[in-house]
Amino acid sequence: MGLIKTKGLVIREQPYKEQDKILTIFTEDEGKIQCIARGVRRQKSGHLASTQIFAYSEFVYYPGKNFGIINQSNLIEAFYPLRNDLTKMALASYLLDLMYNAYEFYQKSPEILKLLLHVLYYISGGKARNDLVLVGAFQMKLVSYLGYRPVLERCMVCQHDQDLTHFSIEQSGVVCRDCREQSPGYLYKLNPAMLELLRDFLKQPIKQLKDREIDPAEALKLSDLLDHYISCCIGKSSKAYAFYKTMLNP
Ligand SMILES: [Zn+2]
Structure with a gap:
């Protein structure tokens, strides 16, 4: 050859x-x-x-x-500037780790590679209001691209579209206030702003999301949720995310 x-x-x-x-x-x-x-x-x-x-x-x-x-x-x-900022470096390393874990050898995904390059460009260049919004968008777009798009529009139990207050990892989607008691597995509590952002992670392009303002604590909760969800979907967890978390709380 x-x-x-x-x-x-x-x-x-x-x-x-x-x-x-x-x-x-x-x-x-x-x-x-x-x-x-x-x-x-x-x-x-x-x-x-x-x-x-x-x-x-x-x-x-x-x-x-x-x-x-x-x-x-x-x-x-x-992406040289990443090397001068430990937090950015840890987040960017996590994205590489996700890419490594999500694909088999010789499996192609030029669209996700292109998305990753854009995210690295914005994070490295300090062009995002909150880097975690871009990380969240990458997590969501990646997992959806792999075929595990979560349901965010209606309750996984009763199908209603109101009062969606929790995300169920096990059920791959949101559940409402009335149904959360009957939902098995791990639940993440969502406020309306977090639910909206999860939906926008799917719908909006990175270019638009880089200007998004969000409470940093909420952004982190969404990244935790998505990392947990991805780990369950692909059956591999990322040490790089755990490392990023230890940097935040030494
Ligand atoms: Zn319900």
Whole structure:
């Protein structure tokens, strides 16, 4: 098989041998792949920046049975400002972790990759009023794209559309005040503003949501809820989210 050329985001890196790295790259054309990048841990390597975590680069590689071998890489965007802000870094690492957990190798999702690049661009550039709104929107759009779109319009038990006060993880949607007692599993309490934002996470584009103002405590509750929900849907939980939470409450 010949060389493959595609753009991709480095979502995971691990040292390999003395000077190499094993990269997990979410690519536009080939989906999630693993490649060996030779010699890139040398300070003088010309591929140092383009093969780092968070690097969005154009890669040329030889496909292999388990690992591809990188032949060329050219940096397109490094999202450098993330590295100067630990909170942003932790949130952005969580997004990479979600991407890693949500897809199998060679599974493609150019739409979600594009969405992730936009979110990283806004978070890195300090362009959002509240980064957690963008994280929440990414969580919601990702989980819906994977086929687990939650029901937010009517109660999962009685079908009424009034007084929707809780989100049921187990039932994949909201429940009303009267039905919450009969709902199994874990429930998250929602106020009207939180419910509206959950709906907007689905409906509105990132570009619009970046200007959204919200009580930071409510934004965090929604991210907790969505992280819990995603973990249940895909059967994997993210250590990066737990790390982000410990940063908030040392
Ligand atoms: Zn009900």
